[in-house]
Amino acid sequence: ILPSAITGAYEVVAEPYIDHSRLFITPPQMGDEVFPYRMKVRPVAVFAEPLEFKPLIPDLTFITNKTMWSGHLRIAMREIPEEDYQLILKRAGVEA
Template sequence: MTHWIASSNRDNAKILDAKHIWGVPRRNKTLMHRVKPGDTILVYVRQEKEDDTILPSAITGAYEVVSEPYEDHARLFTTPPQMGDEVFPFRMKVKPVAVFPEPLEFKPLIEDLAFITNKTMWSGHLRQAMREIPAEDYHLILRRAGMEATDA
């Protein structure tokens, strides 16, 4: 089993939660060959501004991949303006493992996450659609969210 952190925006995280489908951009097609049923995905949402409020970068929950990756060009996800006509066609079905009642703010986690080797320029580690992370980082995040008591 591989653990992944998947970068998203809040709109697409809500779609994932409602539809139980995750999609990545065309440019990440080769990445999808590495994702397998049984893998887990933590959903990371970037900092966003909503009206006058700054919503911090956060982890919203964990999901298990339950299908082989497939291709579907139907418009399902919200495309950020800088991504043109992207429809995130490389998709997989997921099931919730732990949807956090409140998003877990990401910045307080940085110092303790092994996959973030540059603690100053940490956001560079999250610029791709999905990134493999060590099991200890996956379990740490779940524990901090109050969703897992042990490192089983």
């Protein structure tokens, strides 16, 4: 199992939409899920190396429960505060 990581920053360029077409084969434990909630994005920065997520948790303001942090990410789309976005870019070695 790979560690949780962030691989880049992306900007949403259109309103979210629903599309039930299959993008990839889902793992057997997920049933017939197609992940229909989608958005168009453009890359702002693709990190040279994945940025491990767990070391960021103490400093991210949108993660209010530092013990059960994964619950803050288990939604289709998550907006994060500007300060968290800037922190992620800084830790990835990317200038905003």
